[in-house]
Amino acid sequence: MKARPLTLQGAFEVIPDRHRDKRGVFLEGFRADWLRAATGHTLDVAQVNLSVSRLGAIRGLHMTKTPPGQAKYVTCMTGAIVDVLVDLRLGSPTFGQHETVRLDAAEHHSVYVPEGFAHGFCALTEDTTVAYLCSTSYAPAIEYVLNPLDPELGITWPVPHPIPSDIATEGRGLRDCLDEGLLPTYDECRTLAEPDPGRPT
Known part of the structure; x- marks a missing residue:
């Protein structure tokens, strides 16, 4: 595995080692010890979410009040997405900025999203399946949605007719x-x- 730091400090694209033989491909999709060693961040998984989205669907931008906050580890299982992170940390040198990463089922890359970010994605294919490992369980009282079409964020979504939720x-x-x-x-x-x-390693 390799961890490529993103422009938004604390966020990483994770690139797994893929082992191919006549049967297909094997890879380690997530390892807590490796993530901790490579990035300096700890992700204790409290909940796993799975979504299936139509072409053009936007999920998010989701944010969790900090503390406790919520870190995520996001992988596209089928299809392809453009994953979007927004830095909401007051005092961060990249506050208010966003970054995009393409994730797909061909390359099997993942994105680590630390606490203090809003997160979402846009599906680039029909029946796109995404798995999210989350550091905290869903708590509706402290969960918020940031409007993905907010002009102040300036996000250019990669489809002509994006479909966000109401x-x-x-x-x-x-x-x-x-x-x-x-x-x-x-x-x-x-x-x-x-x-x-x-915490034991």
Whole structure:
């Protein structure tokens, strides 16, 4: 496995070693010990989500109030997506900026999304299946949706007719999140991502 740091500090694209023979391909899709060693971040998986999306569907942008926050490890199982991360950490040098990564079932890459980010994606194929490993369980009282079409974010979605949910388009813009005091600080999020020295490796 290799971890390629993204422009948004603390986020990584994970590139697995693929072993091919006459039967097909084998790879390690996720290893907590390797992720911790390669990135300095700990991901204890509390919940696994799976979504199946039609071409053009947008899921997200989802965010979780920090603390506790939520880190994610995202893999496209079938089809292809453009994965989108938005840095919401106050004081971060890339605050308010976004980054996109193509994930597909051919290359089997993944994206690690740390606490303090909004996350979403757009399906590039029909019946696109995505798996998300999450560090915390779903808690509706502290979950928010950032409007993926918010012009202040400036995200260019890669399909002519994106299909977000009604909840997403009625969700908060970046300015609303600032005004409501929903955003964490850069230092809070960095502390959450640090490995616990008492946790066995």
